[in-house]
Amino acid sequence: MLVKARAARPATRLTALKGVVQRFSFLFLILVSITLMIFGRIDAIGVESMRARVMDAFEPILDAISTPAATVARFVEIIADVTEVYRQNQELRTENARLQQWKQVVLRLEAENNSLRSLLRFKPDPAASFISARVIAVPGGSFLRSVIVAAGRRDGLRKGQAVIAGSGLVGRVVEVGEWSARILLVTDISARVPVLLEGSRQRAVLAGDNSSQPRLLYLPPDSQVAVGDRVVTSGHGGQFPSGLPVGVVSQVGERQIRVHSLVNLSRIEHVQIVDFGLPGGLVVEDPLGGVMR
């Protein structure tokens, strides 16, 4: 009995010691997390370069995982589409006929525009070039809207460039690694894009709030807005080129006006990064306040 008790004592002590060490490491790690959060606020650029490195390191794995996911999604889509092929074909024929007419109009307007510009000696914006990239990760979560693409500094991506997919604006480049980059979507709560209502030329700011439809802010109270109005980038603030289509007004209420994006942001597979050769970095660092200056 005595021997047993003696043997048990060091074991109890060891357990107690283990508990203390565990508690200490818990408090230590809590402290480190909080310090990191504060550090991230102070030295945002340092954290950003760290993110870019980690993103680069995981790019091959994310790329590998995203490929089968895309294949499965495409397969499901094909099955869903087959049932609607006939109807879609009819729709596309009608749309094509209409677009052919539009094409004629556009060609005529372009010629007219060119001749008028030559009369005015107007200096056009530098021509844009596009960099295409595949979306390899869509971080889930309720509080952030961003995607990671498989293109980076090597491909010519720079922080602040506008990103489009299909026919509309998707977001802007916020972190650039060597061969990967993060794109902040226009729906993210910190995204602000200076825009114009295409019809009335009324200026506003498109502000994300993590929901699928961003809001229009700072419209004068007397401005005329209707559901269906097209919203395009205004180019104010010097960050985005002007005239990129963003979406259409989907809801006009007493307290808020919402915009429906032209692109289904949940389903983007490829994006195009717009390289306009604009001088970036003027208002890039401060997405909340910069636009208003």
Place this chain on the structure above:
Amino acid sequence: MIGGPLHKLDVAGRSLAPTAMTVMLLLVNLAPSHMTGYERVAPSFALMSIYYWTIHRPDLLPMSVVFVIGLLQDLLGGGPLGLNALVLIMVQWTVLSQRGFFLSSTFPMLWLGFVVVVAGAAFVLWLAASIASFELVAIDAPVIQGLLTLALFPLMAWLLILAHRAFLHQI
């Protein structure tokens, strides 16, 4: 062969299973789903994994590893650095303190415990997002996300039990 270098290597490799699975689930979580609205409410597989291993094999998923997994989630996910790390170690601490109860209880109780964990984690994340954006952010998406995470937990637990038996039944 027991005690030999190959055996040791085998044990070391198997001991990495909880960590490897959690990291893998974290990366799978990031894969584009191409489903409308899914990314807003994507269930957190890594949280399920950490909950499971903390109850069954906390020795193979130490707090420092959970911390690093949280940091990885922050770095890849784009959120404030340290936030998920904080949430995950708080989750592990809470579960560890009640581990004796969880080990002796039935699966429904385990599930119920996970309700508390998910709710707590979602609340901390919501609070942090609200503080960061100076307004109370909407709770619809986190609530759905939490419910989805809870709904998929039995399936994930089953997969984790299979992995547990396959890799760790001898060590």
